[in-house]
Amino acid sequence: MTLTLRLQRQLPEFRLDVDVICQEPVTAIYGPSGAGKTTLLNLVSGLARPDTGYVELDGDVLYCSSQGTDRPPEARRLGFVFQDDLLFPHLSVDANLRFGYERVQPAERRFEPGQIIDLLEIGPLLGRPSQQLSGGERQRVALGRALLSSPRMLLMDEPLASLDQGLKSRIIPYLRHVRSDLGIPILYVSHSVAEILELTRQVLVLQQGQVLAHGDFSVVSRDPRVLPLLDEFGFENVLPVEILNCKESACTARCGDQMLRIPFCDRPVGTRLFVGVRADDIILARQPPEGLSVRNRLQGMITEIAAVGATRLVTIDVGHPLVVKVTPEAVADLALAPGLAAWCLIKTHSLRLGPEID
Numbered sequence: 001m002t003l004t005l006r007l008q009r010q011l012p013e014f015r016l017d018v019d020v021i022c023q024e025p026v027t028a029i030y031g032p033s034g035a036g037k038t039t040l041l042n043l044v045s046g047l048a049r050p051d052t053g054y055v056e057l058d059g060d061v062l063y064c065s066s067q068g069t070d071r072p073p074e075a076r077r078l079g080f081v082f083q084d085d086l087l088f089p090h091l092s093v094d095a096n097l098r099f100g101y102e103r104v105q106p107a108e109r110r111f112e113p114g115q116i117i118d119l120l121e122i123g124p125l126l127g128r129p130s131q132q133l134s135g136g137e138r139q140r141v142a143l144g145r146a147l148l149s150s151p152r153m154l155l156m157d158e159p160l161a162s163l164d165q166g167l168k169s170r171i172i173p174y175l176r177h178v179r180s181d182l183g184i185p186i187l188y189v190s191h192s193v194a195e196i197l198e199l200t201r202q203v204l205v206l207q208q209g210q211v212l213a214h215g216d217f218s219v220v221s222r223d224p225r226v227l228p229l230l231d232e233f234g235f236e237n238v239l240p241v242e243i244l245n246c247k248e249s250a251c252t253a254r255c256g257d258q259m260l261r262i263p264f265c266d267r268p269v270g271t272r273l274f275v276g277v278r279a280d281d282i283i284l285a286r287q288p289p290e291g292l293s294v295r296n297r298l299q300g301m302i303t304e305i306a307a308v309g310a311t312r313l314v315t316i317d318v319g320h321p322l323v324v325k326v327t328p329e330a331v332a333d334l335a336l337a338p339g340l341a342a343w344c345l346i347k348t349h350s351l352r353l354g355p356e357i358d
Contacts, residue, residue, distance in 0.1 A: 001025065001185040003153070007043050007053035016040065016209035025179045026186045026200035030193070032229060035206040037189045041155045044187065045080055046073035057152060077108075079151030079184075083158040085142035087130040093141050094126040100149030110150040111182070119181065120144050120174055136167040140174060147178065154178065154186045160195060165352065172198050172355045180358065193217075193230060194276045197238040198354055205229065218321060222304060231308045235279040237322050240357055243271045250295075250348050256319025261295040261348045267356070274354030279325040283345040284314065286334050296346040298322065302338050305331060316342050 003022040008015065016036045029037045042048035044055055046062070049070065055063040062071045079100075087096050101113055117123050120140045125133065133141065139159055146154060156175075160168045176199065178184050190196050196203060196217070203220050205212040207229065213220040220226055241253035241260055246269075253260045253275075262275055289297060300318035312331050314324045322344055326336075336342070 001153070002056075002058055003027075003044075003185070003187070004054065004056040005040075005044065007040070007050045007055065009039065009043060009048070009050045009053075011036070011039065011209065014209040016043075018206075018211055020204060020211060020214050022185075022187070022202075022204070024185075024200065024202040025183075026188055027202045027204055028196040028200055029187060029189045029204050029206060030191065030196060030229075031206035031212075032191070032232065036209040037206055038157050039209075040206070041080070041157055041187060041189060045078050045155055046071060046076050047080075077150070077152045079146035079149050079154045081139075081142050081146050081154060081156045081159045083161050085138045085159075087133075087138060087142060087145070089129075089131055091130060092126070093122065093128050093130060093133070096130055096141055097122075097126075097144050097148055100145045100147075104148075104150045108150055111147060113148060116144045116147050119177055134167075135163050136171055139163065139171055143174065143178070147182070147184070151184065154184055156186060156188045158189050158191070160190070160192075168195065169353070169355045173358070175199055176355075176358055191233055192236075193233065194236040194238050194352075194354070198274050221323075222306070222315075224306065227306050227308045227313060231279075231311065231313065231325070235313070235323055235325065236276045236352075237279060237282075238274050238276050238354065239320050239322070241273060241275055243267055243269055243273070245269060255298070258298050258319060260298070260346075260351075262351050263348060263353055265353050272357040274357060276352040276354055277322075277346055277350055279313065279323045281346065281350040282322070282324045284316075284324050284326060284330070284334065284336070285343040285345060286336075286340070287343070289343060289345060292345065294345045295348050296344075296351075298344040298346070300342060300344065302336060302340050302342050304338060305336060314342075316344055318344060 006019045008017050052065045062076050201217045203217045204214045212225045213223045241255045244252045250261050253262050298318040300316040303317050304315040306313045316322045
């Protein structure tokens with residue numbers, strides 16, 4: 001998939017100016033409220049028109065101001081999933097799903113209803129009115145309706161923002177199935193770093209309509225213009241782990257070549273999943289700690305120290321990058337510097353269980 005975006009649009013607060021090429025299965029669009037994220041999706045979908053610009057998907061020109069090309073939304077074959085699911089309240093789940101399917105010519109249908117119903121595990125919901133669904137069920141049905149319109153790409157505008165963390169962790173695996181099993185590329189708007197990292201490493205950062213950075217998150221997150229945004233929302237690290245055993249109170253998991261105690265979860269040995277931990281929930285030590293109640297002590301090496309206002313973000317390589325938020329006084333008192341060994345102390349209950357890894 002190659003999506004070329006060269007778009008300009010004057011808004012009341014600022015001018016949106018985007019010039020990027022997206023080639024990954026999922027590209028996340030990250031930034032503060034009012035940065036232009038939703039406007040960008042609207043311009044790509046055809047729901048809004050740029051002042052000038054160019055949109056091309058896999059060689060197919062959807063919009064070009066200089067040539068006068070402007071495909072209407074229904075001709076662009078792009079699925080849109082909103083934060084508010086916008087299901088038709090007077091229709092059942094089955095009728096909502098078939099709404100998109102029946103508006104696609106038979107020769108252009110990529111999926112059959114049964115395939116999407118099975119993928120999203122919504123078979124038991126088919127006969128229910130859409131008003132009687134939970135938040136997570138509504139988002140799965142909205143996703144199914146979008147998929148049954150046989151889109152070439154999905155545009156998703158903070159689809160999980162209204163859900164609690166438990167529901168988010170249950171929905172994200174379905175989005176990864178869309179990415180991997182169905183092969184549908186996704187433009188995904190979110191202000192949650194953890195949510196993004198559980199889907200993709202490819203990030204486009206917007207602020208006041210301008211592209212601050214675009215690329216792999218490990219590179220983007222070191223940009224001094226991006227760091228304040230990450231800190232503003234509360235930076236949450238995401239680590240992949242594998243469960244080794246579980247007891248009544250906690251589980252032991254492997255994180256790279258180190259061990260990690262995580263909250264108890266009713267999942268079998270060998271399950272791989274993400275766990276999250278906020279940057280300000282980690283304590284740093286320069287020496288191997290002794291006599292502490294903290295169960296997790298990940299050893300690593302300091303790779304970077306970045307100043308963000310009155311705080312410092314220290315990146316530790318523990319087999320995976322781990323960002324720790326500390327004060328400038330802590331940096332000075334501990335003589336922290338790149339290349340030095342450090343231990344990351346993490347309480348078990350500070351770890352958030354995320355979705356399973358396929």
